Amino acid sequence: MNSRRKFLAGTAAGFFGAAMVSRVGAASLPEAPTRENAEMAPPLFPKTGPQYNPVVTLNGWSLPWRMNNGWKEFHLVAEPVRRQLAPGMTANLWGYNGQSPGPTIECVQGDKVRIFVTNKLPEHTTVHWHGILLPNGMDGVGGLTQPHIPVGKTFVYEFEMKHSGTFMYHPHADEMVQMAMGMMGSLIVHPRDPGFNRVDRDFAFVMAAYEIEPGAATPKVAEMLDFNLWTWNSRVFPGIDPLPVRLNDRVRVRVANLTMTNHPIHIHGHNFTVGITDGGWVPKSARWPETSADIPVGAIRAIEFVADNPGDWAFHCHKSHHVMNAMGHDVPTMIGVDHRGVAERINRLIPDYMLMGERGMADMGEMEMPLPENTLPMMSGSGPFGAMEMGGMFTVVKVREGLARNDYKDPGWYKHPAGTVAYEWKGEAPPAQRRGDAKGPAQVNVRKPGVGHKH
Ligand SMILES: [Cu+2]
Numbered sequence: 001m002n003s004r005r006k007f008l009a010g011t012a013a014g015f016f017g018a019a020m021v022s023r024v025g026a027a028s029l030p031e032a033p034t035r036e037n038a039e040m041a042p043p044l045f046p047k048t049g050p051q052y053n054p055v056v057t058l059n060g061w062s063l064p065w066r067m068n069n070g071w072k073e074f075h076l077v078a079e080p081v082r083r084q085l086a087p088g089m090t091a092n093l094w095g096y097n098g099q100s101p102g103p104t105i106e107c108v109q110g111d112k113v114r115i116f117v118t119n120k121l122p123e124h125t126t127v128h129w130h131g132i133l134l135p136n137g138m139d140g141v142g143g144l145t146q147p148h149i150p151v152g153k154t155f156v157y158e159f160e161m162k163h164s165g166t167f168m169y170h171p172h173a174d175e176m177v178q179m180a181m182g183m184m185g186s187l188i189v190h191p192r193d194p195g196f197n198r199v200d201r202d203f204a205f206v207m208a209a210y211e212i213e214p215g216a217a218t219p220k221v222a223e224m225l226d227f228n229l230w231t232w233n234s235r236v237f238p239g240i241d242p243l244p245v246r247l248n249d250r251v252r253v254r255v256a257n258l259t260m261t262n263h264p265i266h267i268h269g270h271n272f273t274v275g276i277t278d279g280g281w282v283p284k285s286a287r288w289p290e291t292s293a294d295i296p297v298g299a300i301r302a303i304e305f306v307a308d309n310p311g312d313w314a315f316h317c318h319k320s321h322h323v324m325n326a327m328g329h330d331v332p333t334m335i336g337v338d339h340r341g342v343a344e345r346i347n348r349l350i351p352d353y354m355l356m357g358e359r360g361m362a363d364m365g366e367m368e369m370p371l372p373e374n375t376l377p378m379m380s381g382s383g384p385f386g387a388m389e390m391g392g393m394f395t396v397v398k399v400r401e402g403l404a405r406n407d408y409k410d411p412g413w414y415k416h417p418a419g420t421v422a423y424e425w426k427g428e429a430p431p432a433q434r435r436g437d438a439k440g441p442a443q444v445n446v447r448k449p450g451v452g453h454k455h
Helices: 005-010 175-180 342-349
Strands: 066-068 071-086 089-096 105-108 112-119 128-130 154-160 165-170 185-190 201-210 229-232 243-246 250-257 263-267 273-277 292-295 300-306 311-317 380-383 386-390 394-400
Touching: 165 175, 165 250, 165 273, 165 300, 185 201, 185 250, 201 243, 243 250, 250 263, 250 273, 250 292, 263 300, 292 300
Parallel strands: 071 112, 105 185, 201 250, 243 394
Antiparallel strands: 066 071, 071 089, 112 154, 128 165, 165 185, 201 229, 250 300, 263 292, 263 311, 273 300, 311 394, 380 386
């Protein structure tokens, strides 16, 4: 993280003009820390103000803040960013403070927050605080509750965090374009009592979908349904960090959905309950066990479980097309079709042409196919047993004994105790018995149905 001092100095004339920041004065505009990479930052423990148990943002970070006369002050800068979706592909997005999504904002119930928003986009914007109970004029709906933030200007939002939970922020200005470009972030309000529903590891991410044609870098913002990159915090597998957790930790994963479709988020080897929605905490008596939680569009669910089963557990969206990268959907099914020689003949005309295999598509997980610049294989990632044939909204929860309390480093692949891995049957296969084999062709008696049910 480096500071934005250069930017502040370079634009001082336009930036510290009379119209902005009236209440607090230009001199007290807080720094806007920025970040250039997609590495998962360690939890940001509070140095001042009420204590809380911070979250860890998947491939992201939390925005530092400062206290000013009882107000917690943050500074978001809306701006074009470059985001690596996974090694091999970088997208031109819009985001906040150097990255898309923007940094996670963490505060505590009862906090008075003041959020400065500077607009460095090529068009106007606003910020809406999704799920927060606040005064109408702070709600961030351009034209309805405030004038839009013009290019180059800074607006100030001030409100008290009345209830704890999991929320998000995103523009309510040219929404289709600005959200399709990646403008969003998590907003966490911790309970006043740090012991309330406490967990040992608390993760957060926002889901976004992009349509970026192979070889391009800027999303097609007019796309409504046919996206080819399904992301968690604007990353796709194998670019999404694993979630390392200590055996028997209480774990929470807060998932916000800003795509155009629902995502059934599924975990292996454990069951969970939904502990929070964007409306608040779910009472314990109203929770039931699940292994998939469907997260509707524009909604948030925080799942909670005890990580009592050691291993590397798949954690993914259960829509099979959402665990693929950059795939075209107009590929014909070739299973069972003998098309030997066809691909070779087409290849003479279109050198990189490839057909779906007649045995399925699994071969593509291993194949080293030449790809255009700046795109990702549809199925990729390799594990200790070979190709994982995944992409998109997929990662691994790594449950391990003996991790240190705040150790979020990847512990590597799970070492299975002897005799606990599925194995090949090497005995003799019994001869296949077919129905009727013993007596020759089966006899079929057909009887015409009569009137009524007697016959
Ligand atoms: Cu999905």
